[in-house]
Amino acid sequence: AAGVIQSPRHLIKEKRETATLKCYPIPRHDTVYWYQQGPGQDPQFLISFYEKMQSDKGSIPDRFSAQQFSDYHSELNMSSLELGDSALYFCASSLVDSSTTGAKNIQYFGAGTRLSVL
């Protein structure tokens, strides 16, 4: 079965450069989530999109922006990169399940993009 695909797997950038991370959700999933996991830290929720609209916002810096496109893939754009942005960036996707009362919202995670800022 198809999973969540993230690209690139690894990315090396220098300070003040920009980076774009891509996420391709599981086919027919309508929601995408972005998480950041720093070295030795728990994942932190950044932002999510549902049906191409921003649905939730977490601790995403103003230097970062994201969007979900008509084909449901999402891109996380990061500008003015700082050393502290070095982390593993996970994308997850889900499909709101309307078949039960109290919809389920299981998230399936990609393998992540490891960003190193030098």
Place this chain on the structure above:
Amino acid sequence: KNEVEQSPQNLTAQEGEFITINCSYSVGISALHWLQQHPGGGIVSLFMLSSGKKKHGRLIATINIQEKHSSLHITASHPRDSAVYICAVRYNNDMRFGAGTRLTVKP
């Protein structure tokens, strides 16, 4: 009868007051959105809910699936919260919108 009903239609509050906007719906939904539209501005999605409660800053959204009801709360309201707040529900791969609540917060 509209499938999505919001109340009140208009709400005026003093800065600092606790605000509640209600949304009731009559169809089986897969998700509920709270949206915000400032005068002359685009629409921003504040929350997407399928169950329970979510909080972001001074905003809290709750949903009761059994009662088909959701509330949007604004704590410590501020004049910049003045906007139209819209409840939208998704069912059968379609969206239905409430008529909106026009909130005015006075300093």
